[in-house]
Amino acid sequence: MPITTTRRRLLAGSAAALALPAFARAQGAVKPRLTAISQWSAGSDGAAITALGKKFEEKGGVWQHSPVPGFTTEMMNKLRAQIIAGDPPACSQLKGPEIAAWSKIAPTVDLDAVVAAAGYEKVVAPDLAKLHKPGGKWIALPLQIYSTNMLFLSKRGMDKAKADKIPVTWADFNALAEKMKSAGMAYPLANGGTRPDDGQKFEASFAGISPTAYRAAIMNLDKKALEGPEIKAAFAQTRKIADWCDPNVGAQPYAVNLKRFVDGDMGMLINGGWAQGVLKNAGFKFEDYVIAPGPSDNGKPVFLLNADAFIFWQRKEADLQAGQMLMAQLVMDPAIQTMYSQITGSIPVRTDVDLSGEGWSDGQRRTAAALKDAVASNQAVLSVAHNMAQENGLTAAMIDVITEYVKNKTIKPEEAVTRLADAVEGAR
Amino acid sequence: MRDRGFAPSRILIYVIVTLFAAAYLAPLVVVVLNSLRTNEEIAQGSMIGWPQQLAWSNYAKAWSGFCVAETCAGIRPYMLNSTLITIPATILSTLLGAVAGYAVSLWRFRGDNWIYGIVTLGLFLPQQMRLLPWTIVLRDIGLINTLTGLVLIHTIQGLSFTVLFCRNYYVAIPHELIRAARIDGAGFFRIFWRIILPLSSPILIVTVIWQFTHIWNEFLFGVTFTTGQQQPVTAALIALSAAVADIPQYGVQSAAVIIAALPTLLIYLFGGRYFVRGLTAGAVK
Secondary structure, X not given: OOOOOXXXXXXXXXXXXXXXXXHHHHOXXXXXXXXXXXXXXXXXXHHHHHHHHHHHHHOOOEEEEEEOOOOHHXXXXXXXXXXXXXXXXXXXXXXXXXXXXXXXXXXXXXXXXXXXXHXXXXXXXXXXXXXXXXXXXXXXEEEEEEEOOEEEEEHHHHHHOOOOOOOOOHHHHHHHHHHHHHOOOOOOEOOOOOHHHHHHHHHHHHHHHOHHHHHHHHHOOOHHHHOOHHHHHHHXXXXXXXXXXOHHHOOOOHHHHHHHHHHOXXXXXXXXXXXXXXXXXXXXXXXXXXXXXXXXXXOOOOEEEEEEEEEEEOOOOHHHHHHHHHHHHHHHOHHHHHHHHHHHOOEEOOOOOOOOOOOOOHHHHHHHHHHHHHHHOXXXXXXXXXXXXXXXXHHHHHHHHHHHHHHOOOOOHHHHHHHHHHHHHHHO | OOOHHHOHHHHHHHHHHHHHHHHHHHHHHHXXXXXXXXXXXXXXXXXXXXXXXXXXXXXXXXXXXXXXXXXOOOOHHHHHHHHHHHXXXXXXXXXXXXXXXXXXXXXXXXXXXXXXXXXXXXXXXXXXXXXXXXXXXXXXXXXXXXXHHHHHHHHHHHHHHHHHHHHHHHOOOOHHHHHHXXXXXXXXXXXXXXXXXXXXXXXXXXXXXXXXXXXXXXXXXXXXXXXXXXXXXXXXXXXXXXXXXXXXXXXXXXXXXXXXXXXXXXXXXXXXXXHHHHHXXXXXX
């Protein structure tokens, strides 16, 4: 039989041959792609997100990260613009109660299946998990955790004051600060004067005095707790802290005082675990200081939680959907969380990561231990200074009152209590 | 001849002016000095101090070295982006402003004052208020995340200012000039090109300086309506300085700030003497 090939058949055949690779790509072998926006652009934050992107690419994905330099407001402007334009990023950095608030603006991805497959829920602190599943479904994934109330003690400062005991309660802390002052230290505390720094001074005082009252007043906005004796005591403690800080710091970050801290001209610093990464980058050694949980009047560690997370926005494109699944798996992966935290100085979200190995510092181990203990005794609460306890508007109203109180020493603690309660009333 | 050098009042004036100049120049001196100090030197000492050795590497790092997340290209690509936004937007807004200012000042028509009032109203609207409307406009015309979109924004928003200034300048031009030209048969645009524009250089220089500086230094729109590699130089500067979780990189930051300020500085140096002249030109009739 002679082989007769019509021109039409030939054309159809070659067209099919040409189309075949494209067809194969569309079927399962789609290359995962991720569009992401975050405010992480510089320093260890920039390095960490870059490392995460490399891992994403190693798994065969296309990483399209667009950093939005600046603070949360800029990133939210950008996110809002992208959502209105009908082009939300496949995933974006967002944290705390903002996750619930933003999830009402645009449809998010239901991550329940992939979270269940990874068995992730069992290894996340319950209060934290709640923030990432508003309405009962996982739509965002926490990536790393910081405690905002770690106590840093300068070795040389302790020597100067002839002190060797790590303070446990606020009474211990105050005694040590006085001791440092009488040893010739003009300002025993090395904190800065930014808004979050002032917020941290207050939240560390409040949660350290009573985590129960803190939860009721700051997290649940309970009217009675907002005017209770604990919050007044917290403002009184905040005033002591403010008096021990150098007023000349103005609105600069604490980092400008690190040299004086390490030299022992300032003995203590209350700050997040990230300060450790900063000290390291500035060329100071782990031996120069000790990190311990912040003062707690009942002796058990209080953990003021700050956690960074990614929220996932619904996209129709197959490659973006595949990218979202890959990203979710990576974010939950203990090896990735280890890599990330070792760059930024945070601790992993997963409570089952072993921090005894190399690459972790004592400070990180203590932070992780403090989290475990605090969760066990229900003393892990959400930070207001870092936008974890309330939405932006309420947080801003509260920090306004707190930062004014820290800087204006004529305001009495009882006055501050009234002002804070009024601010909350006005903003809700 | 009177020797004025020793007049007490004159000495007093010089002392006061010198003090003011010193106060205004102090921050610049700190920035210039820090741009030549290493980060270690600043972090371990104080923010104010003489460089121990001149760290010119800060400038190299600022120009083409530091990283914004994955991209380690320094300030250079962002300078180019800002140039691509600023130059067209400055030219367009100045020219359109001149034509519109000329129309509302010398070609009186019904409602001209209303139009002028509405256009200049834009000066009083806060930027944040305009963010959302612009988002919708850029979405609908498909220019979101493009430099063209930003040129459009800055051209239109710049009109409030350029129309205000050009109109106030042209009001002082005698109407007889226009009438005479019309009798000779010149139309709207011919009069503009032949008569008005040649008279306008002081005010055009003022608007160019003003527009250039504002567009170059703009951050909010620049960061909201661009993505990744298209961001303007202000975004790169913020990326370099807004790392709350890190020790401030004062050395490289200072160098980057100086580089980023150079274009506006040059514009002022070349056009500066026209600036005050142009501003006051319409003031005394």
